[in-house]
Amino acid sequence: DVMPKQTTVRLPDDLADQAEAVARTQGVSVNQLIIDALHNEIDRVRQDADFRSRVKRLVERDREILDRLAK
Numbered sequence: 001d002v003m004p005k006q007t008t009v010r011l012p013d014d015l016a017d018q019a020e021a022v023a024r025t026q027g028v029s030v031n032q033l034i035i036d037a038l039h040n041e042i043d044r045v046r047q048d049a050d051f052r053s054r055v056k057r058l059v060e061r062d063r064e065i066l067d068r069l070a071k
Contacts, residue, residue, distance in 0.1 A: 009034065 011019065023033040045051045
């Protein structure tokens with residue numbers, strides 16, 4: 001079992017009010033609404049070729065830095 005990671009999100013009052021209203025209307029918690037929204041956004045950006053290209057560049061750069069540190 002993996003324990004969920006807890007984090008705090010500070011929302012502007014108007015956005016928090018809207019999130020609470022949407023969550024109530026959908027019969028879910030604000031927490032679940034945020035989790036669902038994050039899943040949807042991550043799925044969306046994974047489909048973006050430019051995003052994937054930027055991730056690959058970052059991974060390559062990090063690998064180069066770690067390789068230098070390991071020497």
